[in-house]
Amino acid sequence: MALSGRFKSGFANNLDNIEDVKNLYNHMVRMRPLPSVIDFTQLLGRVVKMKQYSAAVSLFHDMCLSRIPVSECILNIVLNSYCSSSRVDFGFSILGGFFKRGVLPNVSTFSTLMKGLFRENRISQAQGLFKKVIYEKLCEPDEKMYGIVIDGLCKAGNTRMAVEFLRVMGRGRIKPNAVVYSTVIDSLCKDGMVEEAVSLLREMIGKGVRPDVVTCTCLIKGLCNIGKLDEARSLFNEMVDLGIAPNVFTFNVLVDALCKEGKVKDAEDLVDNMIQRGQIPDRFTYNALIEGCCLQGRLNKAKKFFDTMAISGVGPDNLSYSILINGYFRKMKIDEAMHLFQEISHKGLTPDISIYNTVLQGLFRVGRYVTAREVFLGMQSATVNPDFHTYCVMLHGLCKSGQIDEALELISKIETDGVELHVSMYNIILDGLCKCGRLDTTRGLFNSLSLRRLNPDVATYNTIITGLCQEGLLDEAKEFAVKMEENGCLADRITYNVIVQGLLIKGEYDDAIMYVEEMVGRGFSLHSSTFSMLLDLFQENDNNPVLAKIIQKCNLSSKRS
DNA sequence: GTAGGGTTAG
Numbered sequence: 003m004a005l006s007g008r009f010k011s012g013f014a015n016n017l018d019n020i021e022d023v024k025n026l027y028n029h030m031v032r033m034r035p036l037p038s039v040i041d042f043t044q045l046l047g048r049v050v051k052m053k054q055y056s057a058a059v060s061l062f063h064d065m066c067l068s069r070i071p072v073s074e075c076i077l078n079i080v081l082n083s084y085c086s087s088s089r090v091d092f093g094f095s096i097l098g099g100f101f102k103r104g105v106l107p108n109v110s111t112f113s114t115l116m117k118g119l120f121r122e123n124r125i126s127q128a129q130g131l132f133k134k135v136i137y138e139k140l141c142e143p144d145e146k147m148y149g150i151v152i153d154g155l156c157k158a159g160n161t162r163m164a165v166e167f168l169r170v171m172g173r174g175r176i177k178p179n180a181v182v183y184s185t186v187i188d189s190l191c192k193d194g195m196v197e198e199a200v201s202l203l204r205e206m207i208g209k210g211v212r213p214d215v216v217t218c219t220c221l222i223k224g225l226c227n228i229g230k231l232d233e234a235r236s237l238f239n240e241m242v243d244l245g246i247a248p249n250v251f252t253f254n255v256l257v258d259a260l261c262k263e264g265k266v267k268d269a270e271d272l273v274d275n276m277i278q279r280g281q282i283p284d285r286f287t288y289n290a291l292i293e294g295c296c297l298q299g300r301l302n303k304a305k306k307f308f309d310t311m312a313i314s315g316v317g318p319d320n321l322s323y324s325i326l327i328n329g330y331f332r333k334m335k336i337d338e339a340m341h342l343f344q345e346i347s348h349k350g351l352t353p354d355i356s357i358y359n360t361v362l363q364g365l366f367r368v369g370r371y372v373t374a375r376e377v378f379l380g381m382q383s384a385t386v387n388p389d390f391h392t393y394c395v396m397l398h399g400l401c402k403s404g405q406i407d408e409a410l411e412l413i414s415k416i417e418t419d420g421v422e423l424h425v426s427m428y429n430i431i432l433d434g435l436c437k438c439g440r441l442d443t444t445r446g447l448f449n450s451l452s453l454r455r456l457n458p459d460v461a462t463y464n465t466i467i468t469g470l471c472q473e474g475l476l477d478e479a480k481e482f483a484v485k486m487e488e489n490g491c492l493a494d495r496i497t498y499n500v501i502v503q504g505l506l507i508k509g510e511y512d513d514a515i516m517y518v519e520e521m522v523g524r525g526f527s528l529h530s531s532t533f534s535m536l537l538d539l540f541q542e543n544d545n546n547p548v549l550a551k552i553i554q555k556c557n558l559s560s561k562r563s
Numbered sequence: 564g565t566a567g568g569g570t571t572a573g
Contacts, residue, residue, distance in 0.1 A: 014565095043565035050566090078566040085567095110567040117567070149568030156569090185569045219570045254571045286571050293572080321573065328573095356573065 013041075014048035020057050023049055027061055031068050039073045046079045055083040072103065078110045085118025093118050109141040113150050120154030128154055149181050156189035164189060172209075180206070184217040191224025199224055215241070219252045226259035234259065248279070254286040261294025266303075269294060285316050292322055296329030301338075304329055320346070320354045327357070331364030339364055340373075353384070359391050366399025374399055388419060393427055401434025409434060410447075425456045429465055436469025444469060458489065464496045471504030476513075479504060495526040503532050506539060511548040518552050522559040 017023050027045060030037050042065065049058040062080045065072060077100055084093040093115055100107045112135050119128035132151055135141060148171055155164040164186050171178050183206045190199035199221055203213060218241040225234035238256060241248065253276040260269035269291060273283055288311040295304035308326055311318050318326075323346050330339035343361050346353045358381045365374035378396060381388065388396070393416055400409035409431050417423055428451060435444040448466060451458055463486035470479035479501060483493055498521035505514040518528070528536070533556060540549045 038565090040565045045565095047565065073565080075566045080566095082567065108566090113567045115567095144567095146568045151568090153568060181569050183569090188570065214569095216570045223570075249570090251570050258572065284571095289572060324573070360573090 014044040017048055018052070020049065020052060020054050023052075023057075024061075027064075031064075031070065036070065039071055039076070042070060043073065043075045043079065046076060050079055050083055050086070053086070055087040058083040072105075074100070074105050074108055074111070077103075077105060078108075078114060081111060081118075082114045085114055085121065088118075088122055090115065090118035090122050090124070107140070109144050109147055112141055113147040116147070116154065117150045120150070120157065123158070125154065125158045125160075143176065145176050145179055145182070148176060148178070149185065152182050153185045156185055161186070161189040161193050161195075177209075178206075178211065180211055180214045180217055183211060184214070184220055187217060187224075188220035191220055191227070194228065196221075196224040196228050196230075213241075213244075213246065215246050215249050215252060218246055219249070219255055222252060223255045223259075226255060231259055231263060248276075248281070250276075250281050250284055250287070253281055254284070254290065257287055258290040261290045262297070264294070264298060266291065266294040266298060266300075283314070283316070285311070285319055285322070288314075288316060288318075289321050289325060292329075293325045296325055296332070299329075299333060301326075301329050301333055301335065318349075320351065320357055323351075323353075324357050324360045328360050328364065331360075331367060334368060336364075336368055336370065353381075353386065355381075355386055355389050355392065358386055359389075359395055362392065362395045362399065366395065366402060369403060371399060371403040371405065388421065390421060390424060390427075393421060394430060397427055397430040397434075401430060401437075404438070406431070406434050406438065406440070410443075423454060423456060425451065425459050425462060428456065429459075429461045432462065432469075433465045436465060436472070439473065441469060441473060441475075458486070458491070460486070460491045460494055460497070463491055464494070464500065467497060468500045471500050471507075474504070474508060476501075476504050476508055476510065493524075495521075495529070498526055499529045499532045502528070503535060506532075506535055511546065511552070515548060515552050515555070518555055522555060527560060528556050 014023075014026075017026065023045060030041065030045070046058055046061060049061060059080060062072075062076065062083075065076070077096055081093045081096040084090065084096065097107060097111065097115065100111065112131065116128045116131055119125075119131065128151070132143075132147075135143060135147075148167075152164045152167055152171075155161070155167060168178050168182060168186055171182065183202065187199045187202050190196070190202065203217065203221060206213060206217075218237060222234045222237050225231070225237065234256065238248065238252070241252075253272060257269045257272055257276075260266070260272065273287060273291070276283060276287070288307055291307045292304045292311075295301070295307060304326055308318055308322060311322060323342055327339045327342050330336070330342065339361070343353070343357070346357065358377065361377055362374050365371070365377065374396075378388070378392075381392075393412070396412060397409050400406065400412065413423075413427055413431060416427065428447065432444055432447060435441075435447065444466060448458065448462070451462075463482055467479045467482050470476070470482065483497060483501060486497070487493060498517055502514050502517050502521070505511070505517065521528075536549060536553055536556070540546060540553060543549060
């Protein structure tokens with residue numbers, strides 16, 4: 003009686019916090035007769051929509067203990083909770099629970115498991131499960147299952163196989179729909195194959211599959227990413243003409259692209275259009291606008307958007323602060339930047355690692371390394387753990403401000419903080435050491451890399467070779483160039499240019515010509531700075547014939563390329 | 564009337 007009144011369809015949709023759900027659940031289990039399985043399903047489904055996966059699992063366990071009947075839907079929801087929290091193995095134990103209860107797993111069950119496997123990067127197991135489903139006829143695959151497999155392949159970086167799968171699907175009973183086309187189109191765009199994506203759009207239209215807002219948004223983003231903003235805008239107009247309503251995603255993609263291109267005014271007009279069409283700007287929209295203004299150096303305007311964001315109820319998030327703080331630092335407005343940084347905690351937000359990284363980078367850039375050191379200590383007492391990026395910023399900043407010994411001390415502590423050492427951290431210090439001529443320490447640190455099981459990379463060698471060349475130690479630089487190739491790092495354009503410049507400065511023109519020849523042979527060209535050095539020397543040395551020969555070689559090679 | 568698929572930033 004009261005039941006039909008209380009549990010109208012979608013009753014759970016009004017619940018938006020987990021405590022209310024738990025209270026309702028406790029009420030439901032005590033009711034006699036019990037609410038229907040569907041009522042429990044809706045409740046559990048709501049918990050999953052709130053991404054409270056562990057709460058869903060614990061409610062399910064309570065249901066089992068309270069002997070509330072469990073359906074295949076409920077089992078699938080629990081399975082999904084495990085899979086969505088990267089616990090696909092527990093998901094498989096739910097599969098066992100199906101059999102134990104005499105309930106048959108269905109297409110949702112297997113789709114969810116495949117999604118879980120893909121999510122944990124267990125690609126071949128996901129593919130194996132799909133094959134098993136087909137060969138053992140465990141269920142009839144439907145379009146959602148195909149969607150999951152195709153998406154999984156795409157996200158695993160195997161767009162080619164996803165396209166093949168799309169073709170196989172086209173020959174079967176279940177035809178590809180807008181979702182699978184969108185998935186593949188998005189993946190092609192992200193791989194930079196935007197032309198292929200466009201022709202897939204034409205193909206789907208040809209086959210009578212109507213693209214939807216997601217299909218168009220993916221392509222618009224793809225076009226923006228390769229700088230074809232005009233084509234993106236005409237696709238936008240085309241979709242509107244086709245009656246496909248752009249949504250927040252679509253607008254945000256275009257607003258972001260316009261802002262990055264410096265067209266903030268156009269972006270603002272688009273936001274007006276967006277509002278007219280009933281789409282409410284969200285944090286993505288505002289952050290794009292704020293960043294656009296910062297890129298233009300228009301900090302007052304950026305701050306205005308930031309304030310509007312606060313008023314509009316969207317509320318600035320960590321990224322908004324990060325963008326604006328960075329903008330202020332770049333304009334040397336240190337007080338404004340630091341004021342915003344302090345404001346974050348006062349506004350009840352917890353500054354995240356990227357805020358700290360932004361602030362540290364800013365402080366070092368303006369030479370405030372004492373404050374930077376304080377912030378670095380402060381973040382640790384606020385239990386924000388430095389990450390890879392923090393250490394790179396710190397090391398770079400310390401070196402730049404002449405605190406190399408402190409940088410050396412810091413790098414020796416990194417591993418104890420649980421952050422893995424990376425060769426690029428050493429590259430920063432090696433660069434710092436070379437720049438102040440401490441070559442002995444450089445050599446020692448380089449030799450210590452192998453003890454730390456780190457392999458020098460091209461940047462490591464280039465840094466040291468640069469340092470050696472600057473000190474005129476060309477023979478040792480050349481030895482390092484040999485060593486790098488022996489260790490599997492191929493010399494690049496930088497390596498050659500540095501050595502050639504070093505040789506030119508020392509007047510070793512015959513050697514320089516050898517390196518230029520080798521370099522041209524490998525398809526690299528001279529930096530403009532090397533070339534102007536060459537021209538200057540040529541004039542200063544009364545048209546030296548060896549230099550003339552080098553210049554001629556470079557001109558020939560640049561004409562060829 | 565209940566479960567599983569695709570789109571946005573640093």
